[in-house]
Amino acid sequence: MTPLPESLLESVAAAAVREGLADALYTRLSTPIGRLLVVSGPDGIVRVAFESEREDVALAEVAAALGPNVIGSDRELAASRDALSAYFEGGEALHLPVDLRLTHAPFRRAVLEKLREVPLGETVSYGELAARAGNPRAARAVGTACARNPVPIIVPCHRVLPGSGKLGSYAGGPERKRTLLNLEGVTSR
């Protein structure tokens, strides 16, 4: 299997974007926490998937929500790629537009919206984030919202820690969480 020339694929992607045919665009990026799949819709990034997730499932999920014209292009997503590289290599804060339409439950969405406001270098406990999202007793639901966060890293669920100050769990595995926090200058027990 010889893949198609990159130039051909990028030409198709560019023409499709120009014609407004693309429902979503995706790119794959090498990072210190492994390969990431980054998918963007018209309103922002809708999905980030770790290497440990099934890519076909993630893309099918996007196609079901946004439409089947899901197109791969490094060039059309150059701005997002640059921002992510600057974050991983230079510790710069990410300010990419995010589209949370894959999160349907209103409380989970509220949690992720509040989580976006937690800046790089800071952390928040599950209980505190629950309170910020309007229900201080819903720490467990915050855990679920983070576990199912469709846009990890950009919506920083790695900045949510248990009240004990320990590392806690992470959809991408604890090692990735530790690496991200270290990158941001946060040390956890």
Added chain:
Amino acid sequence: MLPPFWTLVETHGDELLAHARRLAGDAAEDVLQDALLRALRAYPRLRHAEHLRAWLYRVTTTTAIDHHRRARREVVTDEPPVVATYDTHDDFEALISGLNDTAQVALRLRFVDDLDYDGIASELGCSVAAARQRVSTAVRTIRESYA
């Protein structure tokens, strides 16, 4: 449910390029590029998610033939056509060759590009009822010419 379009491209892209090369030689990459764009225009309106590989082959074939026609119009050449024979398609083209252009286009959209009537209507810029009418009239004309 239709799979993400690029999954099809990543799975079948290389064989489609080989197919385009058989049909169009050096122009293969241009042909495939156009074919993928055409396919993207039609893809969200496909009526079913089956035979997608075969559908991409058909779109690539049609695009190669259109390229060849255009090239022939632009450059008068002694070279024989490089387009390979593609029986089903040639038969289809022969079948519809006696019809007027509008009828031919309607039939290609319906039977080659596999569009539904909403899709045909939007390609032709007419109402869905008119699209249905054009296809059925064209089919009837062919049927009567063979009666």
